[in-house]
Amino acid sequence: MRIKNSHRRRVGYKNFSNFACTILTSHYGVPMKHESETKRKLLETAIELIWVSSYGSVSVDDICTKAGVNKGSFYYAFKSKSELAIAAYERHWETKRPLLDQVFSSQVGPMERLRQYCESSSRTRRKSRRLSARYWAAPFVRSARN
DSSP states (O other): OOOOHHHHHHHTOSSHHHHHHHHHHHHHOOOOOOHHHHHHHHHHHHHHHHHHSOTTTOOHHHHHHHHTOOHHHHHHHOSSHHHHHHHHHHHHHHHHHHHHHHHTOTTSOHHHHHHHHHHHHHHHHHHHHHHHHHHHHHHHHHHHHO
């Protein structure tokens, strides 16, 4: 289906992605997700799965299944698993950087920096332990229910 630019302008869509999602949904009943939503889901899922296990043990199928995304959408958003992993780690760094900048501020003395770092590490470790415990316990809980 070819969509004319004049129709796009007349409808008033600023972004062709939004226009295409609306057309596909309204004409064909196909619920198309925005690319940014798909990428966000894939990035969050990749960080979570790689954190819990490891890069080598997580497959593209695992990531797609957990994120609820088709494999075709995965390869549309990212060229490979390694590209996704790099993007996921960059996003993770972007979220952690403000905290680390605050902890290691040059306006704070060395002992206070060390104390803040220890507290921050302890909080992060507690969070990751709770997350890991959930994943490690899951197979045992399922088998106990059966």
